[in-house]
Every structure is written in C-alpha cells, then in structure tokens.
Amino acid sequence: xxxxxxxxxxxxxxxxxxxxxxxxxxxxxxxxxxxxxxxxxxxxxxxxxxxxxxxxxxxxxxxxxxxxxxxxxxxxxxxxxxxxxxx
Amino acid sequence: xxxxxxxxxxxxxxxxxxxxxxxxxxxxxxxxxxxxxxxxxxxxxxxxxxxxxxxxxxxxxxxxxxxxxxxxxxxxxxxxxxxxxxxxxxxxxxxxxxxxxxxxxxxxxxxxxxxxxxxxxxxxxxxxxxxxxxxxxxxxxxxxxxxxxxxxxxxxxxxxxxxxxxxxxxxxxxxxxxxxxxxxxxxxxxxxxxxxxxxxxxxxxxxxxxxxxxxxxxxxxxxxxxxxxxxxxxxxxxxxxxxxxxxxxxxxxxxxxxxxxxxxxxxxxxxxxxxxxxxxxxxxxxxxxxxxxxxxxxxxxxxxxxxxxxxxxxxxxxxxxxxxxxxxxxxxxxxxxxxxxxxxxxxxxxxxxxxxxxxxxxxxxxxxxxxxxxxxxxxxxxxxxxxxxxxxxxxxxxxxxxxxxxxxxxxxxxxxxxxxxxxxxxxxxxxxxxxxxxxxxxxxxxxxxxxxxxxxxxxxxxxxxxxxxxxxxxxxxxxxxxxxxxxxxxxxxxxxxxxxxxxxxxxxxxxxxxxxxxxxxxxxxxxxxxxxxxxxxxxxxxxxxxxxxxxxxxxxxxxxxxxxxxxxxxxxxxxxxxxxxxxxxx
Numbered sequence: 265x266x267x268x269x270x271x272x273x274x275x276x277x278x279x280x281x282x283x284x285x286x287x288x289x290x291x292x293x294x295x296x297x298x299x300x301x302x303x304x305x306x307x308x309x310x311x312x313x314x315x316x317x318x319x320x321x322x323x324x325x326x327x328x329x330x331x332x333x334x335x336x337x338x339x340x341x342x343x344x345x346x347x348x349x350x351x
Numbered sequence: 352x353x354x355x356x357x358x359x360x361x362x363x364x365x366x367x368x369x370x371x372x373x374x375x376x377x378x379x380x381x382x383x384x385x386x387x388x389x390x391x392x393x394x395x396x397x398x399x400x401x402x403x404x405x406x407x408x409x410x411x412x413x414x415x416x417x418x419x420x421x422x423x424x425x426x427x428x429x430x431x432x433x434x435x436x437x438x439x440x441x442x443x444x445x446x447x448x449x450x451x452x453x454x455x456x457x458x459x460x461x462x463x464x465x466x467x468x469x470x471x472x473x474x475x476x477x478x479x480x481x482x483x484x485x486x487x488x489x490x491x492x493x494x495x496x497x498x499x500x501x502x503x504x505x506x507x508x509x510x511x512x513x514x515x516x517x518x519x520x521x522x523x524x525x526x527x528x529x530x531x532x533x534x535x536x537x538x539x540x541x542x543x544x545x546x547x548x549x550x551x552x553x554x555x556x557x558x559x560x561x562x563x564x565x566x567x568x569x570x571x572x573x574x575x576x577x578x579x580x581x582x583x584x585x586x587x588x589x590x591x592x593x594x595x596x597x598x599x600x601x602x603x604x605x606x607x608x609x610x611x612x613x614x615x616x617x618x619x620x621x622x623x624x625x626x627x628x629x630x631x632x633x634x635x636x637x638x639x640x641x642x643x644x645x646x647x648x649x650x651x652x653x654x655x656x657x658x659x660x661x662x663x664x665x666x667x668x669x670x671x672x673x674x675x676x677x678x679x680x681x682x683x684x685x686x687x688x689x690x691x692x693x694x695x696x697x698x699x700x701x702x703x704x705x706x707x708x709x710x711x712x713x714x715x716x717x718x719x720x721x722x723x724x725x726x727x728x729x730x731x732x733x734x735x736x737x738x739x740x741x742x743x744x745x746x747x748x749x750x751x752x753x754x755x756x757x758x759x760x761x762x763x764x765x766x767x768x769x770x771x772x773x774x775x776x777x778x779x780x781x782x783x784x785x786x787x788x789x790x791x792x793x794x795x796x797x798x799x800x801x802x803x804x805x806x807x808x809x810x811x812x813x814x815x816x817x818x819x820x821x822x823x824x825x826x827x828x829x830x831x832x833x834x835x836x837x838x839x840x841x842x843x844x845x846x847x848x849x850x851x852x853x854x855x856x857x858x859x860x861x862x863x864x865x866x867x868x869x870x871x872x873x874x875x876x877x878x879x880x881x882x883x884x885x886x887x888x889x890x891x892x893x894x895x896x897x898x899x900x901x902x903x904x905x906x907x908x909x910x911x912x913x914x915x916x917x918x919x920x921x922x923x924x925x926x927x928x929x930x931x932x933x934x935x936x937x
Contacts, residue, residue: 276855285398290567321494330682
C-alpha cells in the first residue's frame with residue numbers, strides 16, 4: 265500500500281515511532297531522523313517509514329548488526345543510517 | 352467535552368514480558384483485559400534482553416532448583432525474600448518448558464535439548480563449581496518471548512491501547528485503585544479506563560541516570576504513579592550497574608562475552624578481576640565486577656586519555672566463536688565505541704542497568720501498602736516485573752533472573768487477578784474529585800510562556816543522579832545529591848513546553864516522563880542516603896561492611912515528606928531450610 269505524502273512529513277509521529285525497546289535504536293534512529301531524514305528522496309523516506317514497522321531485532325541486525333536487507337531498496341537507506349554520527 | 356470512559360475487568364499498564372504474560376492468563380480466562388503501552392507492545396524493553404532465562408534444567412551441567420535458590424539468595428546479599436525466591440526457582444523449570452511449547456526458539460545442544468550458558472553467580476552444589484543455567488534463544492531471547500506472548504494475546508483478544516501514555520492511577524476515598532487516566536499520544540485526548548483490578552507492569556527506570564543501558568522509554572512511569580497515589584516504593588537504593596556498558600555511551604556489552612571467555616584489563620594490561628574475585632574472576636556477581644572497574648579507575652589504572660574506563664578483551668577468542676556465540680557485539684562496538692573487538696579491546700564502564708527495588712508486592716503480585724510485616728495487601732492492585740519488588744533480587748540481581756522474574760510473577764499476578772475478579776465482580780463508583788486531580792496534573796502542561804525547557808532540566812537531573820547516587824556512595828556527596836534533586840523537583844513548576852500541539856506531542860510526553868523520573872530519582876537518592884551499610888549493589892565506602900544486625904531489612908519510601916520506614920526480610924522459605932546470611936565471596 266502506498267504511504268501518503270502527508271505521512272512522510274509527519275515528523276513528530278516519526279519521532280515517536282523512533283522510540284524503541286533498545287537504546288541502540290533510540291540513539292541511531294532519532295539521530296538519523298534529525299540529521300538526514302528530511303533530505304532524503306520521497307522514495308527513501310517511504311523506505312524509512314517501512315523500516316520502522318520491522319521488529320527491533322531486525323532493524324538492529326541491519327543498522328547495528330552488520331546484516332544486509334534482502335530488499336535492495338532498503339540497502340541504500342540502511343547504509344545512510346549506519347553512517348549517522350552518534351558521537 | 353466530556354471525558355471519554357471505558358470499562359474493563361483488568362487494566363494492565365505496560366506491555367513487556369510481565370504485562371503480556373499476565374494479560375494472556377486473563378484473556379484466556381475470558382476476562383475483559385486492556386493493555387496500555389506508550390509504544391507498540393513488541394517495542395517494549397523486554398525486547399532488549401539478550402542474555403536468557405535461568406532454569407535448573409541440568410542440560411549441560413548437573414543442576415537443581417535448590418542450588419538456583421541458594422545462588423539467588425546469596426546473590427541478593429541475603430536481602431531477598433526466601434519464600435518468593437524458592438517459588439521463582441521452582442517455577443523456572445515449568446516456565447521454560449511452557450515457553451518452549453509455545454514456540455520460543457531456544458538454542459539447542461546437539462542432542463536436541465535446550466542449550467544453557469554459564470552466567471555469573473551460578474554454582475553447582477551450593478557454592479561449588481560453575482553451573483550453566485541460562486536458556487537462550489541466540490541473543491534474541493527477550494524478543495522471542497515478547498513476540499510469542501504478543502501473538503498469543505492477539506489470538507486471545509486482549510484489547511491493546513497502543514501509544515497511550517498512563518498519566519495517573521485513579522483511586523477512591525478508601526485508597527482502592529479504580530483504573531487510570533491515560534493519554535492518546537496520537538491525538539492528545541485523555542481517556543479514563545475504569546477497571547476492577549489494575550496491574551502495573553511498566554518496567555524499569557534506568558533513564559534517571561545519565562549513563563544507562565535502558566531504552567528511552569524506561570522512565571519509571573508506574574513507580575511514580577504509585578508514589579503519587581500515596582503508596583510506597585521498596586528498596587529503591589539497590590540499582591544494578593551493569594559492569595560492561597560502552598564507555599560514555601551506555602550500550603550494553605552482554606555478560607555472555609565474559610561467559611564465552613572475554614576478560615577485563617586495566618591500563619597496564621593487568622587482568623584485575625583475579626585480585627578482586629580469585630575464583631569466579633570475570634564471572635563474579637555484577638556488583639562485584641562493577642565496583643572493581645570503578646575502583647581501578649578511581650585508583651588511576653583506567654584507560655584512555657581521561658583514564659575513565661577499562662578494557663574488555665575478546666581479541667584472544669577465535670573470530671568464528673565471536674560470530675557464532677556473540678553476534679551483534681562486533682558491529683555494536685564498531686558503531687558506538689569505534690573499535691573492532693576482533694582486533695582491539697572494547698572500552699567499558701558500568702552503566703545503569705536494572706533496579707532491584709520497586710512497588711512492594713507479595714509473591715502473588717499483590718501490592719503491599721504498609722511497613723507492617725503482617726500487613727495486608729491493597730485489594731485489586733497488582734504489580735509485576737521490573738517496576739515491582741517481589742523481593743527475589745534483594746540487593747543484587749543475578750544475570751538471567753530478570754526474564755525469569757517477569758515470566759513467573761507476571762503469570763502468577765494474572766492468576767491472582769482471575770480469583771479476585773471472580774470474588775469481586777462489580778466496578779466500584781468513581782471518585783470524581785480524584786479524576787479532576789489527575790486531569791489537573793495533565794492540564795498543567797497547557798500553561799504557556801517562558802520557562803525552563805524539559806530537555807535542560809532532564810539533563811541537569813540525570814547528571815545529578817549519576818554524580819550523587821551512582822556506583823560509589825558517600826554520605827556528604829549523597830546528602831548534597833538529595834538536596835539537589837529536591838531543588839530540581841521544585842524547578843518542575845517553572846518548566847514550560849515549547850510545543851503545545853495535540854498530535855504526537857513528544858515534548859509533552861517527555862515532560863510527563865520527566866516528572867516521573869524526578870519522583871523516582873528522589874526515592875533512589877533518599878533511600879540510598881539513609882542505608883548506612885554496603886550490601887549488594889549499594890556500596891558505601893564510608894560504611895564498607897554489610898550490617899545484618901541493623902540493616903537486614905527492606906527500605907520503604909513514601910513521597911509525602913520523603914518519608915522512610917523499614918520492614919523485615921522474609922527469611923523463611925516455603926518448604927526448605929532458610930539460608931542464613933554469610934559473607935558473600937565469589
């Protein structure tokens with residue numbers, strides 16, 4: 265199902281969706297939202313919204329655990345998240 | 352606009368392992384159950400539990416529940432209630448088998464039995480050789496359990512209020528809890544949930560400290576609601592600092608790393624745990640390891656330019672072993688610490704990880720409102736998991752016993768609630784004045800104008816807690832800390848939101864969380880200041896010995912007047928002889 269444009273711009277909703285059960289994801293996803301999200305193409309923004317629907321260990325395995333998503337569309341997004349500065 | 356109200360047999364606040372396991376018992380018994388969670392249930396902090404769940408299955412080494420009980424009593428530094436501990440250790444075995452039958456994918460031995468890992472504090476034969484007691488589903492045990500319980504709750508038609516924030520408990524003139532005022536985060540609309548019984552399962556409060564392994568959601572919401580309802584918290588001075596968090600960041604490096612052969616070194620490359628715990632070494636109890644690390648740093652043997660951490664060495668292990676047994680540790684270290692543990696040691700320092708104290712309950716999950724040793728429970732109110740204190744962890748929790756706690760006592764609270772609702776089938780009348788009070792507390796955040804920001808006060812508060820109520824605690828520093836936190840509590844009145852919108856207003860949610868954290872923080876700082884001994888996770892260099900004659904008792908803290916009282920430890924188990932206090936040596 266196509267994610268509507270309005271959902272892509274609902275930053276405060278996305279901020280709450282970045283609240284996870286793992287500190288690592290809290291830190292990484294919130295930093296990504298603040299630093300990079302609004303500069304992404306609508307295609308990658310949609311992938312980010314889809315990513316947030318995955319279980320925490322799956323997101324963790326991609327963004328922190330070094331595994332790559334099967335879906336090529338996610339690979340570019342996950343690479344950007346990994347490159348987020350959390351210092 | 353009139354406040355919307357909904358009625359349920361049971362209201363459960365929190366959707367981690369304890370809440371979901373209780374909900375499942377209730378929904379399967381055809382009770383009408385509401386589960387309120389501020390995040391989607393499978394994003395609860397249980398998902399982060401990597402290590403596993405203890406049960407004396409004896410699949411790898413000889414074991415039995417009585418040895419597990421001994422280790423837990425000893426680990427608690429004799430502050431745990433031995434009736435509850437016996438019950439938990441006995442129930443561990445059927446609990447794990449029940450999870451196995453429910454579909455939790457535990458790691459296996461070649462013979463098909465559940466794999467069990469050696470963790471710190473586990474022994475055979477009452478303090479003998481190392482035991483292997485922790486059952487794990489790779490490093491995703493918490494997720495596997497949470498996912499399984501959530502799916503079963505959906506099937507059992509549990510009603511979930513996802514992304515609702517619980518503001519306050521509602522009570523009547525007699526102090527009976529009638530449900531809670533909650534806030535729909537998506538719309539900003541309040542909702543009153545009336546319930547015949549209420550279970551608090553809101554998890555821990557590690558966010559009160561600046562360096563913590565806890566997720567951002569762990570702000571002690573249920574504990575703070577209990578305080579504001581005029582009820583006590585128990586043993587809040589006992590806060591476990593996991594010895595190996597990534598230095599300066601807080602992310603956990605699992606104890607399993609040391610279970611698989613990793614060890615700690617100081618700036619001289621010395622394996623220092625050999626001198627603090629000659630037998631168990633790096634697998635000594637968590638408080639012993641945490642204190643040893645801080646001692647090394649305080650005495651000038653820390654690593655790095657600031658000499659403010661030690662190193663966890665794993666690069667002597669085979670790369671394939673790290674990949675197979677400890678997946679995730681390597682990448683996590685690269686991202687958050689900037690080192691590859693296959694090549695270099697990981698910089699680590701103790702990180703606030705788990706609070707042993709909480710809402711005092713008996714072993715049926717019923718909340719105990721007084722310091723009377725023979726006092727009765729408060730009818731209809733229950734708590735389970737890290738927000739509760741059934742007192743199975745005492746002054747120090749053993750690795751692998753927290754998942755066990757939430758599963759055993761979540762289930763038992765559920766069963767207790769079923770009995771209560773059967774005997775008390777009607778809702779009690781609402782006390783409108785109490786509803787108004789809760790609505791007023793929520794409405795206070797609509798005040799506009801200049802003021803302190805939520806983030807500024809939160810930063811000041813968390814640093815104060817870390818500096819004044821952390822791993823090492825001395826009188827003057829702690830007394831100053833209590834005063835500082837009280838002053839911070841006063842400043843709350845001057846905090847103003849920078850965002851007054853209705854939908855997904857994270858600023859408002861974080862303000863409500865900050866109130867909760869400060870309430871809970873003061874219970875920690877006050878309880879710790881007044882316990883003049885060292886026991887388990889509570890270490891006082893000015894009172895370095897455990898003092899059983901004076902202090903083998905539980906602390907109770909009430910918010911009104913920051914009042915403290917004490918109650919006795921239940922040292923008599925259910926069916927076996929009591930384990931008398933001994934010096935805790937590993």
